[in-house]
Amino acid sequence: MQSFSTFKLTQKMGVMLIIFALLSANFVAVGTVSQKYCLFNKYVAATKNDEQWFKHTQVYNMVAFAPDDVQSFHVTVNGLWNGFFANNLSSPFAFGRYLESLFSGATYESDEEFVETQHEQGLLVPGTILTTQGHYSFQGDKLEEYACRSINDELCYWDKNAESYWMNALNDEFIDWCIQHGKKAIDAGADLIVLDEVQGSGFIPMYQWASQYINWLNAPGFSNCTTEKFRNYLADKYNSSELQQLFNIDNLSNYDLRVRIAQTMYLTYVERVAMDPLNREYFTFLEVGNFQAKKRLIQELKKYAKKT
Incomplete structure (x- = not known):
């Protein structure tokens, strides 16, 4: 309780x-x-x-x-x-x-x-x-x-x-x-x-910002799973020349996305997008990925309920 x-x-x-x-x-x-x-x-x-x-x-x-x-x-x-x-x-x-x-x-x-x-x-x-x-x-x-x-x-x-x-x-x-x-x-x-x-x-950007004010809060959003899925998201959306031109990423397969995202995590949402356009992609990736995950959860439970 x-x-x-x-x-x-x-x-x-x-x-x-x-x-x-x-x-x-x-x-x-x-x-x-x-x-x-x-x-x-x-x-x-x-x-x-x-x-x-x-x-x-x-x-x-x-x-x-x-x-x-x-x-x-x-x-x-x-x-x-x-x-x-x-x-x-x-x-x-x-x-x-x-x-x-x-x-x-x-x-x-x-x-x-x-x-x-x-x-x-x-x-x-x-x-x-x-x-x-x-x-x-x-x-x-x-x-x-x-x-x-x-x-x-x-x-x-x-x-x-x-x-x-x-x-x-x-x-x-x-x-x-x-x-x-x-x-x-x-x-x-x-x-x-x-x-x-x-x-x-979708909560992650807010919690990253808030972690600077709460001493026990480690900012989420940097697991290997999340990082590699973000890498795949970028690879599916942009070719190598676009990645270099838009985000200054020369070699996506070896690029340290975790450090790049963490550099601005204490700024507000608007400030982060203005400072680094890669953040907008990161935020969109988090929102879309979460939506797809919860959609799958609901669909699977609907399917199971229909059988019972």
Whole structure:
């Protein structure tokens, strides 16, 4: 609980953007709401087998409420941040399970048991995938392999107090991990999937700039994976004469892109682009790469949900 509060209440940079990947063949929510799962909110009409809950008014909260508060506020989707790390669980419902145990004293042997209990209480259940923030309780021995790196090849804290780290959305194997994590939620009966920190690599320029003011923040964006993908991006877009003319790069295959990018990382976005045109390419590469990675994640989960 302490680590979650520290992250959410003290993190001063960036705006958390949440995308709801509502699952089915039409990229909407799984299943329908039956009379068995009639919701607390009396204004929700979706109580028949042939009605889909996402077509009706729902009341969402971010952090799961206790049962009395759920009823008081007519909450129907309890805990969009269900999947934050807690209690050393590698689960897309880890934080929700932790809070529910505090509220009720119940313990859950599996994600399926947690989801079933929430359904019996008339609630829709979100599973959450952290798409930028990692933790050893989630990725285990693979965390360092999936993580972003600083210019000095160090791991980069996302939140030092929470002992969470920047994960590299441009690393295909990390996105594979996210896909498997999402499949856990679908298998357990989640009604929707929440992708948190979806900007991913798009955050990197801001964090590079901010790292000069935060002594524990190692600026991300310099892993071998990121550097080599940026090199390939430039090679696909420009020929050798264009690279020399536009960016003063004579031999791309041997050029030290990490040092070049790091030279301006303490400047603002506008200042960096004005000082070195290569930065605009770097920023675009980060944004496009992150978009493609999250698109693949959503498409794979849609495909999997359709089969189940």
